[in-house]
Amino acid sequence: xxxxxxxxxxxxxxxVAIARVPSALRGTNxxxxxxxxxxTLAILLSIQAPYVAIDRALGGVNAANLLLRFVIFAAIFxxxxxxxxxFGADSAYRLLTGRIGMAVLGLISLAVxxxxxxxxxxGSSAGLVAVSGQSARNGLLVEYYGxxxxxxxxxxxxxxxxxxxxxxRSSFPLLVRAAAFLLALGAIAIGASLLFPALxxxxxxxxxxxxxxxxxxxxxxxxxxxxxxxxxxxxxxxxKTSTAK
Numbered sequence: 001x002x003x004x005x006x007x008x009x010x011x012x013x014x015x016v017a018i019a020r021v022p023s024a025l026r027g028t029n030x031x032x033x034x035x036x037x038x039x040t041l042a043i044l045l046s047i048q049a050p051y052v053a054i055d056r057a058l059g060g061v062n063a064a065n066l067l068l069r070f071v072i073f074a075a076i077f078x079x080x081x082x083x084x085x086x087f088g089a090d091s092a093y094r095l096l097t098g099r100i101g102m103a104v105l106g107l108i109s110l111a112v113x114x115x116x117x118x119x120x121x122x123g124s125s126a127g128l129v130a131v132s133g134q135s136a137r138n139g140l141l142v143e144y145y146g147x148x149x150x151x152x153x154x155x156x157x158x159x160x161x162x163x164x165x166x167x168x169r170s171s172f173p174l175l176v177r178a179a180a181f182l183l184a185l186g187a188i189a190i191g192a193s194l195l196f197p198a199l200x201x202x203x204x205x206x207x208x209x210x211x212x213x214x215x216x217x218x219x220x221x222x223x224x225x226x227x228x229x230x231x232x233x234x235x236x237x238x239x240k241t242s243t244a245k
Contacts, residue, residue, distance in 0.1 A: 002208050006047050009212045013040040016223050031082050032222060038075035039215060042068060046211075048126045055124040062121040065128055069112050069149045073105065076190075079218055080156045083183060086225060089163035096159060108152045115145040143197065150193045157187035157214075175231070179224035186217030 017036035024033035044050050045068040055064035077096070084093035095101050119141045125131050132142040164187060167180035189210050196207050 002205060003047075005208065005212050006043065009215055010040065010043040010047065012216065013043055013219055016219055020226075029226075031078055032226060035075055035078045035082065035222060036219065038071055038078065039219060042071045042075060043212075043215065045071065046126070051126040052124045060122070060124050062124060062128060062131060064124070065121075065126075066113070066116050070109070072149070073109065073152050076153045076156045077105070079222070080160060082222065083160055084163065087163050087167050087180070089160070092159045092163050096156060101159075104155055105152060108148055108155075111148040111151075112145065115141055115148060119145065147194075147197065150190075150196065153190045154194050157190040160184075161187045161191070173228055173232075175224050175228035179221040179228065182217045182221035182224065186214045186221065189214035189217065 013036055017033065017040050020033040020036055024030045045054065045064055051064055055062055058064055058067075080096045081093070083089070084096060119128075119131060119138055120134055121128075121131055123130055128142050128145070132139045161184060164180045164184035168177055168184060170177065170180075172180070192210055193207070193214075199206060
């Protein structure tokens with residue numbers, strides 16, 4: 001079931017990214033193309049077979065996992081920029097791009113890098129499962145590394161959540177409100193990832209479900225905003241909504 005969820009999510013992200021290629025080539029809203037492309041790469045690096053192949057090409061020291069973390073950081077940052085601008089959430093935009101947001105991103109990125117360098121990462125292993133089992137020290141460092149990797153996406157998601165809740169209760173068109181609901185659901189799912197260390201090993205599959213639910217909610221939510229913008233454009237000039245920003 002997990003593999004089906006992984007490959008299905010990869011397919012959805014890839015198809016949406018491909019659909020954005022013509023617009024990106026025209027220079028129209030390239031941010032969405034970057035988001036979908038980064039999410040596609042992140043999902044690819046989360047799947048065992050492609051992860052091992054890519055990591056071995058990078059030296060077989062799980063550098064692909066470190067790459068995955070920073071790809072996720074970039075994707076969620078662009079999501080935050082796109083959503084806060086689109087919904088006019090100026091305070092949330094400042095929390096992401098201002099001094100506080102940049103400090104949070106910098107400190108968490110540094111923590112991820114330092115923890116990775118402290119581990120014995122030899123031997124390609126998706127999810128660092130084999131790395132964690134090498135020693136008690138490695139196991140503890142992998143836990144800290146995973147927590148640091150979840151911290152920035154959780155920060156961005158919690159910053160976005162109030163704006164998404166307001167959008168759901170607004171007078172925006174139905175498609176935009178549906179998009180806001182999905183984005184809010186994705187934000188909640190990512191926020192819930194902070195609780196992963198409290199889950200018993202028997203519920204490890206729940207982590208996959210939460211993670212991929214978050215990705216799908218963000219991808220479909222952003223795609224709905226794109227569709228709403230296209231529909232608004234075909235309908236002629238109207239009162240400016242979130243899709244026009």
